[in-house]
Amino acid sequence: MNPLATVADLGATAGHTILVDGVSFEVYAGEVTALVGASGSGKTTSALALLGQAGDGVTLTGRVEVAGQLVVDGNGPTTADVRGRVVAYMPQHPGSALNPARRIGTTLRELEKLHRGDVDEAVRAAQLPRTTLRRFPHQFSGGQRQRVALAQALTCRPNVLVLDEPSTGLDSITRLQLIHELRALAATGLGILLLSHDLGLVRALAGRVVILDAGRVVASGGVDVLPAAPEMPDRGTTTAGRPLLEAMSLSASLRPRGRDVVLENVDLSVRAGTCLxxxxxSGSGKTTLARCLAGLHERHTGRLLLDDVPLPVLRRRAREQNRRVQYVWQEVRGSFDERRPVDEQVARTAQRLRGLPPAQAHEEAQATLARLGVAAVTAARPPSRLSGGELQRAALARAVLAHPDVLIADEITTALDDHGTALVVDLLAELKDRGTALIWIGHDLGLVASVADEVLVLDAGRVVEQGPPATLTTDPRHPLTQALVAAATPHSPPVVSIDTRSEPRR
Structure with a gap:
């Protein structure tokens, strides 16, 4: 059987820096080929070569052929145009693939006409409700935007589908359903190139695996070449501390006068030195709750208290209040200025909020970034030159340099492999030991349960269950909690179906 896509001896350089060196792999019809590796290992650069694309200042060499068309030859990209109908690419950060000024339906209908696709089929395969078509990208959670971007790619009806971290931001139930949908898509004859650090997803889908490290292939074969997942140490069960941040009867809406309610009467508190x-x-209201606590979502009612003092919205907060409550965004790329080096932006937090001189702030920034596995030479680049995982860790370092009393972390390990996740968990455990209150928002119930002292379960903007992680994972009472636990268990069957009538929430 001839491959749909062949990559042979691919090289990519940016100046004197080697990004990819001698990478080769094939993608076959009806199969999933997975590129696996840590952030910055060259996965995205290798995948974009199927489109004949590379970043600014990046030179491609080698040979790439897709559906009989030569896309890259020894002199670099050719004039072949394979994007869309031949190769569809879903980026790791879906915000970059969605037009914020246009409704989802308008974009999908145009792609349908251009590529003779089927919008209804694409929306169903991406597990989205029909109401998706009436909404704008900003009205969705990160996990929902991921699925919207998938629907956009599927509408093109490509021969080869490139998925860059497709499980990012997805809860365990939706992730399990994604596995079944991607298997079904491959069974139709679609060739899938999967880029992922999610080894469970790779094991469930891939027939061929290529492991990259520092731009080179270090192993290839079946799923047996994948490393075993390390055990995550239990970091929970802290009981010390006093109530620090509290929310009482917190409700929020997307539009004025309480229309499109996304949170309803949420109560929570987190003590110093503990993790909630x-x-x-996806879409249950987690990010909206985080934004309310951070002061970024102004259409809310209820009370927010920091040390028993009312906490206003961000634009009305004093600098010290801003320093004390820090928020790490779920989609971090948009929070960085592309015109300035990343390490400079990380250091700026310590200068602005703690008054450190530039040299000392830069030294702290480099040390914290190194602690998280981001080298100084990498951090000195602009944001576009960092991988999603590297930028995610840089965003965490930026917040940590404020020395906050409360750190709100929204899906901060979605772009990280096991090693990167362990580095993040170690740093946050140290902050917690120093008395920082952590609010960890995540889709991975197992990971959240391993670091939290208390877990709150949201469904359609309401708290449906709350308690110690050991209780929620061993004796869940609410159907949603039971479904999350079951879906997170290896080899478990699907436990729920998508309700296509429901309105998406953030």
Missing amino acids: GIVGR
């Missing part, structure tokens, strides 16, 4: 975990399905 917040889990739920």
Whole structure:
């Protein structure tokens, strides 16, 4: 059987820096080929070569052929145009693939006409409700935007589908359903190139695996070449501390006068030196809750208190209040200025909020970034030159340099492999030991349960269950919690179906 896509001896350089060196792999019809590796290992650069694309200042060499068309030859990209109908690419950060000024339906209908696709089929395969078509990208959670971007790619009806971290931001239930949908898509004859650090997803889908490290292939074969997942140490069960941040009867809406309610009467508190975990399905209101606590979502009612003092919205907060409550965004790329080096932006937090001189702030920034596995030479680049995982860790370092009393972390390990996740968990455990209150928002119930002292489960903007992680994972009472636990268990069957009538929430 001839491959749909062949990559042979691919090289990529940016100046004197080697990004990819001698990478080769094939993608076959009806199969999934997975590129696996740590952030910055060259996965995205290798995948974009199927489109004949590379970043600014990046030179491609080698040979790439897709559906009989030569896309890259020894002199670099050719004039072949394979994007869309031949190769569809879903980026790791879906915000970059969606037009914020246009409704989802308008974009998908145009792609349908251009590529003779089927919008209804694409929306169904991406597990999205029909109401998706009436909404704008900003009205969705990160996990929902991921699925919207997938629907956009599927509408093109490509021969080869490139998925860059497709499980990012998805809860365990939706992730399990994604596995079944991607298997079904491959069974139709679609060739899938999967880029992922999610080894469970790779094991469930891939027939061929290529492991990259520092731009080189270090192993290839079946799923047996994948490393075993390390055990995550239990970091929970802290009981010390006083109530620090509290929310009482917190409700929020997307539009004025309480229309499109996304949170309803949420109560929570987190003590100094403890971690509150917040889990739920994509679109359950987790990010809106985080933004309310950070002062970024102004259409809310209820009370927010920091040390028993009312906490206003961000634009009205004093600098010290801003320093004390820090928020790490779920989609971090948009929070960085592309015109300035990343390490400079990380250091700026310590200068602006703690008054450190530039040299000392830069030294702290480099040390914290190194602690998280981001080298100084990498951090000195602009944001576009960092991988999603590297930028995610840089965003965490930026917040940590404020020395906050409360750190709100929204899906901060979605772009990280096991090693990167362990580095993040170690740093946050150290902050917690120093008395920092952590609010960890995540879709991975197992990870959240391993670090949290209390877990709150959200469903459709309401708290449906709350308690110690050991209780929620061993004796869940609410159907959603039971479904999240079951879906997170290896080899478990699907436990729920998508309700296509429901309105998406953030």
